[in-house]
Amino acid sequence: MKEELLQQGFPVLSEGVAGIATEGTFDDTLRLNLLLRTGHRVLYLLRELPARDAEALYRGVSEIPWEKHIAEDGYVCVTSSVESPSIRDSRYANVKCKDAIVDRIKEKRGQRPDSGPDQDRAVVNLYWKDEVCSLYLDTSGEPLSRRGYRKIPLGAPMQETLAAAVIMATGWKGHGHFINPMCGSGTLAIEAALAGLNRPPGLLRDNFGFMHLKEFKEAFWNDLRAQAKREAKKSLQCRIIATDIRREAVEAARKNAATAGVEHLIEFSSCDYSETSIPEGEGVVILNPEYGERMGKIKELESVYKGIGDFFKQRCKGFKGYLFTGNLDLAKKVGLKAKRRIPFFNGGIECRLLEYELYEGSRKNKNPQIT
Numbered sequence: 001m002k003e004e005l006l007q008q009g010f011p012v013l014s015e016g017v018a019g020i021a022t023e024g025t026f027d028d029t030l031r032l033n034l035l036l037r038t039g040h041r042v043l044y045l046l047r048e049l050p051a052r053d054a055e056a057l058y059r060g061v062s063e064i065p066w067e068k069h070i071a072e073d074g075y076v077c078v079t080s081s082v083e084s085p086s087i088r089d090s091r092y093a094n095v096k097c098k099d100a101i102v103d104r105i106k107e108k109r110g111q112r113p114d115s116g117p118d119q120d121r122a123v124v125n126l127y128w129k130d131e132v133c134s135l136y137l138d139t140s141g142e143p144l145s146r147r148g149y150r151k152i153p154l155g156a157p158m159q160e161t162l163a164a165a166v167i168m169a170t171g172w173k174g175h176g177h178f179i180n181p182m183c184g185s186g187t188l189a190i191e192a193a194l195a196g197l198n199r200p201p202g203l204l205r206d207n208f209g210f211m212h213l214k215e216f217k218e219a220f221w222n223d224l225r226a227q228a229k230r231e232a233k234k235s236l237q238c239r240i241i242a243t244d245i246r247r248e249a250v251e252a253a254r255k256n257a258a259t260a261g262v263e264h265l266i267e268f269s270s271c272d273y274s275e276t277s278i279p280e281g282e283g284v285v286i287l288n289p290e291y292g293e294r295m296g297k298i299k300e301l302e303s304v305y306k307g308i309g310d311f312f313k314q315r316c317k318g319f320k321g322y323l324f325t326g327n328l329d330l331a332k333k334v335g336l337k338a339k340r341r342i343p344f345f346n347g348g349i350e351c352r353l354l355e356y357e358l359y360e361g362s363r364k365n366k367n368p369q370i371t
């Protein structure tokens, strides 16, 4: 995410486990919502205020001019993260914050907006740590991982933002082929196609939190979209191949790719990973096998992981091989020395993206010397 922000010309002010702070205007949040591939939410800080208890929170939140952000006939959802000793139940803080917002709007405009748990309209985020509350407009609304193309869910799909971050970590930008056996619902292949085309993921969505705030300028948003479309490529110079042993997974992946508008760029087929066709040339071969939680399943998976090592060695010479897994013991069964091990978190599970260089042997054959 840091690299993405820097690439877009935004400074990185601080970096934490939960997010990165940068600087910009409200209009900049529209650009970030459109362009970011790896971020989950773009939060726009309105105010930081001291609060020892829920009453102080109510008073502080009431002082923010919410009527300038949220329409009196609109709808607002409050989300919160509370780590304050004075608050045992974070739901209480949430209700206090929501009451302060809607009471303030009623006082200023004579009407109270509706409120509830749906994040598809105006969203306010409260972050309360010790005695300091930060109040944000959540300009994304629904998290940015919900791109809108994964209409057909399958077991254990990778989040879209994680898939984009994994691809970024491989360094693949549309040069060289992108091969994804075990594609499941197709997230990696679809995100690769979008990244290769330089097509921003935000073009796929027609609803964001910022659209429900008073600061939103529709003409500016339309200009941003039009510019992004002009700057995106129409085709790729490489092949993207996605396969899965389950026919229904391939069908779901194909439909998801069609929804994302990239079906024509991905060659889908149903086969065992080891039979995936590997084109001449270079590129990335990436697999995200199951990593199993039950012991019986883990035993079964040992042979799959060993087979992936053989597949890399025998079939993928000249490519960079990647394995994304949450089970490092299983990863050892691959039997190859990883050149890089990049940590990721997937739904609370610590995972690794392991990189294998598969050049050995192929280099000799690449430019055969005839003597």
Ligand SMILES: C[S@@+](CC[C@H](N)C(=O)[O-])C[C@H]1O[C@@H](n2cnc3c(N)ncnc32)[C@H](O)[C@@H]1O
Binding pocket: 154, 155, 156, 157, 158, 159, 181, 182, 183, 184, 185, 186, 187, 188, 243, 244, 245, 246, 249, 271, 272, 273, 274, 288, 289, 290, 291
């Ligand atoms: C963890 S899921 C992949 C999820 C995928 N990254 C996504 O975002 O949807 C693992 C996939 O491997 C497939 N698979 C399992 N064994 C396989 C095999 N021997 N050959 C090919 N695919 C296999 C499963 O059908 C499943 O779709």
